[in-house]
Amino acid sequence: MVARNNFSTTLDSRVDASFSQRRKWLQRLGFTVLALATLATVTPILLIVIHIFSNGLPGISWQFLVEFPRDGMRSGGILPAVVGTVGLTLGTAVFSVPLGIGAAIYLSEYAVENRWTRAIRIAIINLAGIPSIVYGLFGLGLFVIFLRLGTSIIAGSLTLAIMTLPIIISTTEEALRAVPNSFRVVSISLGGTRWQTIRRVVLPQALPGILTGVVLGLERAAGETAPILFTVAAFYLPRLPTSVFDATMALPYHLFVISTQVPGMPIRIQYGTAVVLLTFVLLMNITATVIRSWARARRQW
Amino acid sequence: MKAGEFKEILITSLIKVCGFSAIIFVGMVFVFLIKEGAPAIFRVPLENFLQLRWYPIEDRFGILPLIGGSLVVTVGAAIFSIPLGLASAIYIAEVTPRWAREILKPLVEVLGGLPSVMLGFIGILIITPFLRNALSLPTGLTAFAGSLILGGMAIPTIVSVAEDALDAVPKTYQEAALAMGATHWQTIWRVTLPAAKSGVLTAVMLGIGRAIGETMTVMMVTGNAAVFPTGLGALFKPVRTMTATIAAEMGEVASGSTHYHVLFFIGIVLFLISLTVNLIAASVVFRQRKRAERILS
Numbered sequence: 303m304v305a306r307n308n309f310s311t312t313l314d315s316r317v318d319a320s321f322s323q324r325r326k327w328l329q330r331l332g333f334t335v336l337a338l339a340t341l342a343t344v345t346p347i348l349l350i351v352i353h354i355f356s357n358g359l360p361g362i363s364w365q366f367l368v369e370f371p372r373d374g375m376r377s378g379g380i381l382p383a384v385v386g387t388v389g390l391t392l393g394t395a396v397f398s399v400p401l402g403i404g405a406a407i408y409l410s411e412y413a414v415e416n417r418w419t420r421a422i423r424i425a426i427i428n429l430a431g432i433p434s435i436v437y438g439l440f441g442l443g444l445f446v447i448f449l450r451l452g453t454s455i456i457a458g459s460l461t462l463a464i465m466t467l468p469i470i471i472s473t474t475e476e477a478l479r480a481v482p483n484s485f486r487v488v489s490i491s492l493g494g495t496r497w498q499t500i501r502r503v504v505l506p507q508a509l510p511g512i513l514t515g516v517v518l519g520l521e522r523a524a525g526e527t528a529p530i531l532f533t534v535a536a537f538y539l540p541r542l543p544t545s546v547f548d549a550t551m552a553l554p555y556h557l558f559v560i561s562t563q564v565p566g567m568p569i570r571i572q573y574g575t576a577v578v579l580l581t582f583v584l585l586m587n588i589t590a591t592v593i594r595s596w597a598r599a600r601r602q603w
Numbered sequence: 604m605k606a607g608e609f610k611e612i613l614i615t616s617l618i619k620v621c622g623f624s625a626i627i628f629v630g631m632v633f634v635f636l637i638k639e640g641a642p643a644i645f646r647v648p649l650e651n652f653l654q655l656r657w658y659p660i661e662d663r664f665g666i667l668p669l670i671g672g673s674l675v676v677t678v679g680a681a682i683f684s685i686p687l688g689l690a691s692a693i694y695i696a697e698v699t700p701r702w703a704r705e706i707l708k709p710l711v712e713v714l715g716g717l718p719s720v721m722l723g724f725i726g727i728l729i730i731t732p733f734l735r736n737a738l739s740l741p742t743g744l745t746a747f748a749g750s751l752i753l754g755g756m757a758i759p760t761i762v763s764v765a766e767d768a769l770d771a772v773p774k775t776y777q778e779a780a781l782a783m784g785a786t787h788w789q790t791i792w793r794v795t796l797p798a799a800k801s802g803v804l805t806a807v808m809l810g811i812g813r814a815i816g817e818t819m820t821v822m823m824v825t826g827n828a829a830v831f832p833t834g835l836g837a838l839f840k841p842v843r844t845m846t847a848t849i850a851a852e853m854g855e856v857a858s859g860s861t862h863y864h865v866l867f868f869i870g871i872v873l874f875l876i877s878l879t880v881n882l883i884a885a886s887v888v889f890r891q892r893k894r895a896e897r898i899l900s
Contacts, residue, residue, distance in 0.1 A: 329788035333698055339690030343758050344707060347714045350725055404621025412618060424885050425625040431809070431881040432632060432874060433816025434719075435846045439853070439870040443635035447858065464628050471625065495607070497614050518716070525718030528818040528846070532853055554720045554819075561724045562823055576724055580717070587716050591709055 351580065358577030361570040367578070370540040375560055376568060380575055385542055386455075386550035387524055387582065390534065393459025393546065394466055394523040399516055401463070402470030406512075409471070410478035411500055430468035434528040437465045441533040456546040458534025465529055466519040473515025477508040482603050510597030514590045521586040525579065527554040537563075553579045636874055640867030647865060657829035657843070659852065659862045666869060668831040672746070672842035675832045676821055679750025680757055680814040685807055687754070688761030692806070695762065696769035697791050708766065715759030723823030726752050731824055738839065744826035746842040752820050757810035764809055768802020769795060801887045808884035812877055815846075822847035845869050 369379030405422075413419040441461030451457040481504050489499040505512075527535075535555040543550045557575045560567045647664050654665035695707050730751060731743030772795050780790040796803070826841025829848070849866050856863045 325786045325789070329786050332788045333694075336690050336694035336698060339687050340694040340707065343687050343691045343714075343762070344710055346755065347710060347717075350717070350722075351713075353725070353729075354721070401621050401624055404618050405624055408618045408622025412615070413622060418623075422622060422625055424882070425629045427885045428629050428878055428881045429625055431812045431816070431877045431884075432629075433818065433846055433877055435816070435818040435849050436632070436636070436870050436873050436877070439639070439849065439867055440632045440635050442853070443639045443867070444631065447639075448635070464632075467625065467628065495611050497611050521716050525716070525720070527718070527720045528850055531850055554718050557718075557724055558720045558819060558823070561727060572724070576721055579721060583716055583718060584713070587713055 351584075354573065354576050354580050357569075358573035358575075358580075361574035362577055366571075366574055371538070372540070375538060375556075375564060376566065376571070380551075380553070380556060380571075380578065382539060382542055383551040383553045383556040383575070384578065386534075387553040387579075389455055389543065389550060390458055390462060390530065390552055391520050391524045393455055394462040395516070395520055397460055397463035398466045398470055398519065398523075402467050402516075402519070403474050403512060405467070405471045406474035406478055407500060407505075410475045411496070411504065426468045426471055429464070430472075432465075434465065434526055435531075437461055437529040438531050438533060440464075441529060446533055452547065453532070453534055453536075453549045454547045455534055455543055455550055458530045458550075458552075459546075461529045461533045462523040462526065465526070466523045469519035469522060470515055473518065474508070474512045477511025477515065478504060480511060481507045485603075510593050514594045514597075517586050517590040517593070521583055521590070524586065525554055525583050527552075527558055530555060553582065633874065636867060636871045640864060640869075640871045643861065643864035643868035646861045655831045657848070659856075659865070662861065664861075664865050666845070666865075666872070668829045669843060669845045669848050669869065670872070671832045671837075672825070672829070673815060673844040673846070675746045675837050675842055676749040676753060676825060676844055677811060677814045679746060679838055680753035681807075681811055683750060683754030684757040684761055684810055684814070688758045688806070688810060689765055689803065691758070692762045692765035692769060692803075693791060693796070696766045697787075697795060708763070711759050711762045714755065715763070719756065719817060719819040720823070722752050722756065723820040726820060726824035740839055742826060742841065744824055744841055745839050746825055746832070747838045749821045749825040749842070749844075750838065752824060753814040753817050756817060756820065757814045760813050761806045761810035764806035765799075765803045768799040768806065771802065772798045805884045805887050808880055808887075812880040812884070815880070816873065816877055818846040818850050822850050827851065845873055849873075 366379045367384060368381050370381055372378035409419065409422065413422070438461065441457060445451045445457035445460050446453055449457075451460075485503050485507060486499055489503045490496075494502070530552055534549055534552070536549040536551050537559055539549060539551050553575065557572070557579055560575060561572050643664075647662075651662070651664050652666055654663060655667055656663045656665045657668050691707075691711065695704050695711075699707065726748055731745075731748050733743070734740065734745065734748055735743035776794050776798055777790050780794040781787070785793065821844045825844065825847065827843045827847055828841035829843040830840065832838075832840070832842055849869055852862070853866050856866065
């Protein structure tokens with residue numbers, strides 16, 4: 303009896319040994335495949351960024367940034383497109399930041415979990431998923447035609463603002479919810495009202511998180527083309543906008559135009575425009591990342 | 604009433620209005636699409652919509668080739684992006700050390716932030732000429748090129764959402780599996796992934812949703828030929844998607860013409876598709892939350 307037991311144990315452990323050997327190999331193989339897949343997703347990103355910079359930087363000069371396009375955009379600079387994109391981004395911020403933060407405060411600080419709150423959340427998810435070109439159609443239907451704003455910076459900004467809203471709401475809500483409840487309890491127990499608590503305690507604590515979300519939302523707005531196609535973007539308008547009711551050129555649309563619509567476009571200007579757009583977007587991305595890590599390091603809770 | 608109280612009430616109601624703005628905007632988007640798109644149904648007979656030719660100059664508004672085009676490009680994108688995206692998410696969430704994760708995830712999210720027009724630009728200059736030579740096609744501007752780039756654009760969404768879902772699986776689950784003698788690999792496949800199933804599913808849905816709705820890149824690299832795709836070979840031919848049709852033609856139509864209303868009608872179709880995809884994704888999320896609450900209570 304004892305002997306048999308011993309025998310079966312050694313057999314078991316031998317089976318175990320080859321089994322665990324196989325499991326180890328399987329695991330190593332699996333991890334290698336996963337690592338290769340990750341490499342396959344990450345490498346193209348780096349290659350694209352490096353490619354654009356290495357081909358575009360030589361074409362960049364101060365003149366390129368501050369001159370008007372000439373000769374049917376085939377020479378000169380891209381000033382109106384740069385100004386247009388900066389203007390549109392700021393315009394988007396004016397509408398979407400207060401609204402988005404307000405909505406996030408409602409969801410995080412006021413709303414109780416009921417059917418309405420759930421409807422709001424579903425609406426936010428849907429807003430985030432609506433194709434950008436559909437926003438373009440909506441902006442055309444509502445702002446350009448119905449409200450008679452025409453193809454103008456204000457129509458484009460409003461369209462982009464609604465598109466950006468879900469990003470700002472969800473990131474801000476996350477930042478607000480991350481503030482520990484004890485902060486609120488202390489403030490309320492000292493006699494602060496709900497709004498005072500939010501204004502003086504919760505918002506300052508959540509500010510870095512909110513800023514990160516706002517910058518990421520605006521980054522998306524700055525790079526979008528489809529929503530501005532029919533609401534603001536001008537094909538070729540070599541002057542600066544004088545009011546918010548003017549149409550304007552914009553960097554993403556300009557890149558689209560010069561890479562598909564204008565024959566005989568010098569490649570130098572195409573890459574140059576791409577570099578400026580990429581720099582604009584990457585700077586916003588880096589800003590968001592820096593704010594986030596700076597806040598994480600500084601946070602005491 | 605004291606001034607302070609009045610201010611409090613005013614601010615509370617303002618914030619409430621902001622809170623409900625999302626519902627109002629979704630409603631407004633739908634209303635204005637209907638307002639401009641519904642006339643198409645009355646002006647164009649159904650059999651005109653269901654033909655296989657899109658040729659607006661001759662009043663031929665067959666939207667099937669456009670839906671087919673969107674479908675081919677999206678399926679192609681899904682084939683690339685789902686395995687790559689999920690594999691990357693698993694690798695980043697479960698295998699790499701913390702510091703590598705802090706580098707890899709923001710890097711993938713940079714891809715999500717790259718403007719679509721710039722990826723289209725890269726597509727025109729590099730990817731389509733490469734495909735033409737490598738596969739000896741008459742043109743590189745094909746559904747395949749679109750799928751390739753759209754897949755790339757869906758990946759950040761998939762990685763980001765799926766990684767969050769995997770990361771949210773309680774560590775105790777994995778510790779239990781490891782304590783029972785499972786390898787790290789077995790734990791990932793049999794414990795972590797099944798536990799994060801609904802979040803992973805949401806990631807895939809949102810990624811695909813992004814691919815269906817993408818406009819500029821597909822307009823730039825898919826060749827825009829409105830031909831109804833038949834069979835697998837369609838992947839290597841030019842196609843035209845719903846989104847690209849709207850973007851390319853809306854600038855040139857007269858406001859109020861039949862063509863104009865039909866383009867809005869396509870917008871309604873796109874809106875309904877994204878609504879469906881997102882409602883399914885949302886219901887998965889809500890169901891998961893409910894289950895988690897039940898387990899925890």
